[in-house]
Amino acid sequence: MTAPSTTVIALRPAPRAGRGGLPGLILTGGVLAAALLLAVLGPVLAPDALEQDILLGVTPPGTPGHPWGTDELGRDVLQLLIAGSGSALAGPVVIALGSMLLGVLLGTITGYAQGWLDFTIGRITDLLLALPVVVVAIVVAGVFGSGYWVTVAMLVVLFAPSDIRLVRSAVIEQSARPYIESARMLRLSPWRIMFRHIVPNVTPIIVTNALVNFAIAIVALSSLSFLGVGVSPGSADWGRQLDDGRALLLSNPAASIAPAIAIVIVACAANLLGDVIAARAERKGAAE
Numbered sequence: 001m002t003a004p005s006t007t008v009i010a011l012r013p014a015p016r017a018g019r020g021g022l023p024g025l026i027l028t029g030g031v032l033a034a035a036l037l038l039a040v041l042g043p044v045l046a047p048d049a050l051e052q053d054i055l056l057g058v059t060p061p062g063t064p065g066h067p068w069g070t071d072e073l074g075r076d077v078l079q080l081l082i083a084g085s086g087s088a089l090a091g092p093v094v095i096a097l098g099s100m101l102l103g104v105l106l107g108t109i110t111g112y113a114q115g116w117l118d119f120t121i122g123r124i125t126d127l128l129l130a131l132p133v134v135v136v137a138i139v140v141a142g143v144f145g146s147g148y149w150v151t152v153a154m155l156v157v158l159f160a161p162s163d164i165r166l167v168r169s170a171v172i173e174q175s176a177r178p179y180i181e182s183a184r185m186l187r188l189s190p191w192r193i194m195f196r197h198i199v200p201n202v203t204p205i206i207v208t209n210a211l212v213n214f215a216i217a218i219v220a221l222s223s224l225s226f227l228g229v230g231v232s233p234g235s236a237d238w239g240r241q242l243d244d245g246r247a248l249l250l251s252n253p254a255a256s257i258a259p260a261i262a263i264v265i266v267a268c269a270a271n272l273l274g275d276v277i278a279a280r281a282e283r284k285g286a287a288e
Contacts, residue, residue, distance in 0.1 A: 049083035103163020111171030204281035211274035
């Protein structure tokens with residue numbers, strides 16, 4: 001008499017619902033793409049955003065010719081919002097890409113090579129991570145001037161340490177895998193192993209972190225503009241528009257509420273897009 005055969009079925013945990021779906025990717029990506037397109041076309045769509053009409057002064061939303069009203073200088077709030085998207089989003093894009101490039105380069109090298117180079121760069125990143133961003137920005141502005149691109153360059157340096165740490169951890173985890181050991185046995189150069197084999201496998205993590213940095217940079221740069229660091233007074237910028245509209249909350253609330261909502265929407269869209277990409281990468285890894 002033979003024993004009955006037993007079939008073993010391996011079960012994998014189901015991916016979390018509501019994350020990584022195609023609708024979420026389309027929605028968040030569409031919002032972010034629309035915002036970036038608006039930033040590019042801003043000078044064309046709102047060429048007269050800085051044109052003043054002192055005699056008109058502040059007007060409420062719904063004023064003929066000014067659907068969102070005007071500020072105390074008679075400037076159209078909607079046109080200011082459109083024109084301000086350029087400086088509000090260009091800087092965060094540069095910050096996210098710049099810190100990502102530094103993170104990929106230094107994080108990959110330190111994570112793969114280890115040794116004294118890893119120790120040295122690790123201590124520098126620890127120091128930079130301990131610095132308060134806003135305070136450092138104000139100090140740098142006082143020493144080197146409060147120019148917009150000076151502020152952006154400073155934020156790239158302050159954002160890079162978190163990227164370096166993240167990429168370093170991911171590279172260390174990948175370096176212990178069999179395919180890297182096989183590449184070493186084939187005597188491939190370290191540069192080829194790092195940037196042709198390891199980096200492509202950690203790309204979802206890098207892209208997700210870049211989107212999160214973009215969202216944080218929007219808030220940080222707008223906060224600095226609100227405090228008077230970065231863009232010059234009277235410029236079209238969401239953070240500056242927030243500051244200028246504080247005194248108009250009763251006469252024209254749209255002057256400050258509109259840029260605040262724009263900052264929140266774009267920052268949330270970037271964050272959620274990063275979450276969707278991370279979830280899709282997680283599902284792909286689970287399927288493999």
